[in-house]
Amino acid sequence: MNDARSLRRERFAPVTYALLTAGLLLTMVLCVCVGSVPITLSDTVTAVWNALWGLPIPQNIAKNIILNVRLPRVLCVALAGASLSLCGAAMQGLLRNPLADGSTIGVSSGAALGAVIAMAAGITLPGSGYGGVMLTAMAFAFGSLVLILSLAYALDRSLATNSIILIGVIFTMFISSIISLVVTFASEHTRSLNFWTLGSFSGVNYDQAKLLGLALLVCGSVILRYSHELNAFAVGEDNARHIGVNVKRVKLIILITISALIGVCVSISGTVSFVGLVMPHIARMLVGPNHRRLLPAALFAGAIFLLLADLAARTLFSPIELSIGVVTSLVGAVAFVIIFYRTRKAG
Amino acid sequence: MSRKIVSLLLAALLLIGCLPALAEEAVTVVDMHDREITLTEPVTRIVAMQPSDCEILCAIGCEDALVGIGQYCDYPASITSLPVVQSGAETNVEEILALEPQVVLMNDMSQSEEQVKQLEENGVKVVVSKATDIEGVYYAIRMIGALMGKQDAAEAVVADMQATFDDIRAKVQDEGKTVYFEVSPLQYGLWTAGKGTFMDELAGICGLTNAFDDVDDWASISEEQVIARDPDYIVTITMYFGEGPLPVDEILAREGWQDMKAVKNGQVFNASDSNALSRPGPRLKDAAVELYNFVYGEAGEVAPAA
Numbered sequence: 001m002n003d004a005r006s007l008r009r010e011r012f013a014p015v016t017y018a019l020l021t022a023g024l025l026l027t028m029v030l031c032v033c034v035g036s037v038p039i040t041l042s043d044t045v046t047a048v049w050n051a052l053w054g055l056p057i058p059q060n061i062a063k064n065i066i067l068n069v070r071l072p073r074v075l076c077v078a079l080a081g082a083s084l085s086l087c088g089a090a091m092q093g094l095l096r097n098p099l100a101d102g103s104t105i106g107v108s109s110g111a112a113l114g115a116v117i118a119m120a121a122g123i124t125l126p127g128s129g130y131g132g133v134m135l136t137a138m139a140f141a142f143g144s145l146v147l148i149l150s151l152a153y154a155l156d157r158s159l160a161t162n163s164i165i166l167i168g169v170i171f172t173m174f175i176s177s178i179i180s181l182v183v184t185f186a187s188e189h190t191r192s193l194n195f196w197t198l199g200s201f202s203g204v205n206y207d208q209a210k211l212l213g214l215a216l217l218v219c220g221s222v223i224l225r226y227s228h229e230l231n232a233f234a235v236g237e238d239n240a241r242h243i244g245v246n247v248k249r250v251k252l253i254i255l256i257t258i259s260a261l262i263g264v265c266v267s268i269s270g271t272v273s274f275v276g277l278v279m280p281h282i283a284r285m286l287v288g289p290n291h292r293r294l295l296p297a298a299l300f301a302g303a304i305f306l307l308l309a310d311l312a313a314r315t316l317f318s319p320i321e322l323s324i325g326v327v328t329s330l331v332g333a334v335a336f337v338i339i340f341y342r343t344r345k346a347g
Numbered sequence: 348m349s350r351k352i353v354s355l356l357l358a359a360l361l362l363i364g365c366l367p368a369l370a371e372e373a374v375t376v377v378d379m380h381d382r383e384i385t386l387t388e389p390v391t392r393i394v395a396m397q398p399s400d401c402e403i404l405c406a407i408g409c410e411d412a413l414v415g416i417g418q419y420c421d422y423p424a425s426i427t428s429l430p431v432v433q434s435g436a437e438t439n440v441e442e443i444l445a446l447e448p449q450v451v452l453m454n455d456m457s458q459s460e461e462q463v464k465q466l467e468e469n470g471v472k473v474v475v476s477k478a479t480d481i482e483g484v485y486y487a488i489r490m491i492g493a494l495m496g497k498q499d500a501a502e503a504v505v506a507d508m509q510a511t512f513d514d515i516r517a518k519v520q521d522e523g524k525t526v527y528f529e530v531s532p533l534q535y536g537l538w539t540a541g542k543g544t545f546m547d548e549l550a551g552i553c554g555l556t557n558a559f560d561d562v563d564d565w566a567s568i569s570e571e572q573v574i575a576r577d578p579d580y581i582v583t584i585t586m587y588f589g590e591g592p593l594p595v596d597e598i599l600a601r602e603g604w605q606d607m608k609a610v611k612n613g614q615v616f617n618a619s620d621s622n623a624l625s626r627p628g629p630r631l632k633d634a635a636v637e638l639y640n641f642v643y644g645e646a647g648e649v650a651p652a653a
Contacts, residue, residue: 037575059606065571068603195535202570203533205602319562319572321536 010292020300024078027304031074031311036318037065076204077310077324078303079212080265081275083220085302087258088276089283089295090223093230094254095149097164098339101277102141102262105168108273109175110144111137111259111266112196116179120186130267134211138263144171145259198325199270201310208268219261220299226254227291234289272306272325274332279305281339376493379486380455380475389496394443396434396453399484400476401426402628403491407500415446417453422622422630440465450494452476478627481512481548488629504629511632512552515639519554524642526550527558527578527609530565530625532585532594533601539568545631546582546624553638555580574603580642581609582616584624593617616641 012020033044043062048071050057057063088101102108117123118136148167156163179196194200229250232240241247265272282305283297306324309331313322374386393409395401396417404413405423416426417434430446433439434453440462443451448471455475463473474494478484485505492501528546531538540546541562550557558578559568585594592600595615604610618637623630 035571036569037571061575061577061606064603064606065574069570069574200536202536202567314569314571319559319568320566321569322567323536 010290012287012293012296017296020296024300024303027307028074028078031077031307032066032070034311034315035065035070036315036321037061039065072206072209073201073204073310074307075206075209076212076268077201077306079209079216080201080269080272081279081306082299082303083212083216083261083265084272084276085279085283085298085305086216086220086223086295087261088302089280089291089298090226090230090254090258091276092280093234093291093294094251095164096234096236098281099165099277099336101274101280102258102266103172103271103273104277104336105145105164106148106171106175107141107145107259107262108266108271109172109179111141111263112271113144113175113179113182114138114140114263115267116182116196120182130211134264134267137267138260141263141266142256142259144175145255147171149255194323195270197271198323198329199272200323200325201269202321204268212264212268215261215264219257222257223254224295226250227295230254230291230295234291270325272328274328274336275302275306275309278332278335278339281335374494374496376474376490378475378490379477379483382475384472384474386449386472386494390448390450390494392446392448392450393495394432394446394448394451395420396432396438396451397476398422398622399478399626399628400452400487400491402626402630403488403504404495406504406629407488407492407495407497409491409495409497412495414448415443438462440469443471444469450474452491479543481508481545481631484508484627484629484631487627508629508632512635515552515635516554519639519643521554521556524555524579525558525576526555526580526582526642527573527576529581529583529585529598531567532583532597533570537568537570537573538565539573540564540625541566544625545627545634549624549631549635549638552635553642555642570603574607577607577609579608579612580614580616582618582624582638582641584618584622587617 032048033039033041039062043060044066047057047063047066049055051067057067084102091100091102091105092098094100102111114137115133117140118133123136124132148164148171151167152164155167176197183196229240229245232243232245233247233250237247240250279302280294280298283294283301286301287293287297306328309327310324313324313327316322374389375383377383391412392414393404393412394415395404395413398417398420401413401416401420402422404410405426410423410426413426413429415430415432418431419434420431421427430442432442432446436459438453443466450472451466452474454477466473474490476487476490478487485508488501488505489498492498492504528540528544528550529537530540539559539562541557541559541564543564547557547560558573558576559566562568581598583594583598587594595617598604598615599610599613601610609615616638618624618634618641623634623637
């Protein structure tokens with residue numbers, strides 16, 4: 001089973017990767033060209049092209065809007081979409097639970113609580129203005145994940161779908177009320193409740209894009225390296241143990257990685273729900289359950305979906321801007337019901 | 348004989364003197380929910396839920412009648428020691444009844460019918476005050492003046508506001524300059540005040556056009572639109588809490604905003620020191636003066652009317 005040929009068949013061919021990358025780039029180009037302020041294609045292309053090669057950029061409005069507002073936003077959205085979707089796919093495989101995702105099992109709200117507390121209490125890392133918030137968000141994300149899983153485990157050792165989701169929902173409600181408490185009493189220090197509950201990419205910059213990129217590079221490659229183990233987990237933890245997977249260690253590493261990545265995303269964009277839940281499923285329908293294919297497919301699908309959702313949030317009611325969570329939740333809630341219905345029928 | 352005439356005259360004078368007092372006995376007002384409210388005498392104990400109504404009461408000299416205030420009432424500072432009652436959907440009927448007011452002034456946004464009914468059944472009249480434009484503020488001031496038996500003081504406050512606005516209108520010409528009001532800063536997602544807000548009206552008084560007059564009320568807007576509309580002036584009402592850059596400096600330093608007219612010319616102004624700009628009360632005139640002084644500078648300075 002592990003000979004070279006079947007491995008090759010399991011993985012995507014380079015041409016598939018090229019196609020996926022092309023699709024993502026095309027979506028990004030679309031999202032940079034279309035916005036609430038119409039800018040001609042030639043101005044857009046000139047601004048981006050000249051910036052890329054360090055040529056002098058013509059001083060006009062296109063430069064400011066495209067390079068300082070739209071491009072950093074598109075980059076952040078793509079990276080966050082890819083990260084959240086990858087985390088969702090990994091979590092669903094690890095827990096053998098089709099409804100697992102940062103926003104359904106409470107990890108995202110845990111991260112948001114961490115960020116809110118760090119902002120309210122003024123926790124900072126020397127030398128980096130934002131590092132304290134990010135690290136606290138990561139720590140809280142991991143803490144929530146461990147707490148939810150151990151509660152679910154105590155309730156039901158098989159970690160069945162229903163008990164995890166139930167605990168996740170209750171945990172999310174509990175955390176949201178604490179977040180609104182902190183926001184009420186320290187509103188001057190932290191962002192609005194709306195931001196934390198619905199998410200927003202308004203006002204993101206290149207530094208945040210770099211941070212997201214770095215986080216995705218590090219955490220993403222860790223998760224992708226464990227595709228094989230995730231396949232084993234998907235069959236069952238005993239199965240994983242039998243084929244020689246160090247279950248505890250792998251589980252811990254993947255959980256920490258997921259928490260870190262979700263923590264970074266949440267501290268930059270708030271909780272953008274449902275991306276991590278829905279996109280892995282769509283990817284699974286397209287490429288099947290093998291994580292060697294599923295993880296990269298989910299990564300690209302998440303990026304493309306979130307880019308389109310943000311495009312809708314930015315342009316549908318221009319000049320008014322919607323919260324991105326409004327769009328993803330609208331699409332996501334419907335998809336959630338369909339998935340739940342189908343899995344129940346299958347089971 | 349002459350003594351008789353004198354005493355008759357005195358009696359007549361006394362009667363005449365009493366007439367207004369008699370007329371004042373019964374008070375009838377139509378509140379801003381179009382409900383007629385009748386009281387047997389001017390109010391001496393009142394609870395005001397909204398900051399603007401507290402300001403109106405104090406401006407017409409009725410601070411002593413105020414026995415309870417809503418959560419966000421903070422001006423003038425002297426009222427902050429009064430008992431605070433929950434407002435909005437969390438309106439606590441018990442808390443209000445315990446203060447034994449004759450009237451509660453509130454907005455009609457989030458109280459339920461039941462809450463209002465409960466208050467009225469217990470003998471507390473509910474008067475709705477909800478100004479959405481400057482005319483509405485005048486109405487609220489006159490209405491509260493009538494409730495308190497202070498019509499003259501109310502008229503004086505209205506006249507003072509009108510005089511300030513007229514004074515400014517007479518001095519400015521509409522030169523087609525635009526202003527962008529920033530209600531919520533970039534890091535929280537931009538919000539602005541569109542048409543149908545006090546800021547929009549005050550901009551008009553000062554001869555400016557609101558850059559977002561195609562949007563209704565307060566709205567979340569895209570950063571691209573602000574840059575593209577390139578306003579001549581930026582007014583932010585972001586509070587400064589002693590951390591990070593000042594709101595004005597933060598706007599001046601934003602990536603991509605450096606070529607905007609307002610930023611290049613340093614025409615960015617923080618109006619958060621007084622929350623007068625967004626509060627439908629007598630201090631709208633101070634806000635107008637503040638805005639005028641910012642736009643037209645020292646040369647055309649108008650002193651806030653006393």
